[in-house]
Amino acid sequence: MYALNLDTDRRILSATFEKYSTEGMPKVEVLPEGDVSDYRYVNGEYVYEPLPEPEPEPTPEPSGSDYVTYDEMAKAIREGVNSYGQ
Amino acid sequence: MATNTNDKALQQLLNISGKKVDMKLLWENASPTSTLSTFAKQKITLDLTEYSAFVIIIRHSTGSPGQSSQLIMDKDVSHYVSLVNAAGAGGYIQNRYRVFTCSNDEVIAGDAWFGRSDTGEKIDNSVAIPTSIYGIKGVKK
Numbered sequence: 001m002y003a004l005n006l007d008t009d010r011r012i013l014s015a016t017f018e019k020y021s022t023e024g025m026p027k028v029e030v031l032p033e034g035d036v037s038d039y040r041y042v043n044g045e046y047v048y049e050p051l052p053e054p055e056p057e058p059t060p061e062p063s064g065s066d067y068v069t070y071d072e073m074a075k076a077i078r079e080g081v082n083s084y085g086q
Numbered sequence: 087m088a089t090n091t092n093d094k095a096l097q098q099l100l101n102i103s104g105k106k107v108d109m110k111l112l113w114e115n116a117s118p119t120s121t122l123s124t125f126a127k128q129k130i131t132l133d134l135t136e137y138s139a140f141v142i143i144i145r146h147s148t149g150s151p152g153q154s155s156q157l158i159m160d161k162d163v164s165h166y167v168s169l170v171n172a173a174g175a176g177g178y179i180q181n182r183y184r185v186f187t188c189s190n191d192e193v194i195a196g197d198a199w200f201g202r203s204d205t206g207e208k209i210d211n212s213v214a215i216p217t218s219i220y221g222i223k224g225v226k227k
């Protein structure tokens with residue numbers, strides 16, 4: 001036997017074994033297949049209702065301004081070398 | 087030092103001091119370890135009045151059976167477990183973390199966060215999942 005920890009909308013947050021249950025936790029014989037948090041527990045039945053997948057965050061494309069030209073890089077190195085010890 | 091030796095040494099010290107420390111399993115995640123479920127922020131109601139310290143075993147992610155860490159914590163103070171990996175070929179560092187707080191009557195687990203040094207961090211409750219909680223009695227401050 002299992003005990004369910006439910007959110008206010010009866011979504012399953014987690015499941016534990018009956019021996020660890022506390023008052024008010026629904027007891028069930030079997031857990032749903034897969035991820036328990038894809039289900040809500042309503043009127044003694046599992047309702048499959050997965051949360052929407054979060055939108056993938058777009059990876060920012062490097063813009064041209066992120067790069068320096070070869071000449072700019074060479075100039076920066078020259079300045080760094082020339083300023084050494086000053 | 088082998089774990090058995092550590093245990094013996096600890097027990098000998100406890101015997102010398104006359105103190106007794108008990109550790110009891112208080113909660114287990116019943117989601118099968120092969121298909122561990124995601125774990126959104128939640129409160130786990132438990133009677134913790136007898137316990138002064140806690141050990142929480144934390145699986146790194148739903149997809150990493152066998153990879154666990156542990157958080158040792160005292161009462162009424164938020165602790166966070168931080169699971170850091172350096173990804174060799176990818177060249178970035180990744181971190182999974184979640185905050186826990188134990189009081190007299192509940193364990194509060196916050197949302198888990200997954201961060202990468204190259205892309206930032208976001209809430210990801212498929213990581214840092216508690217699989218068991220132990221209570222420890224007899225700890226004196």
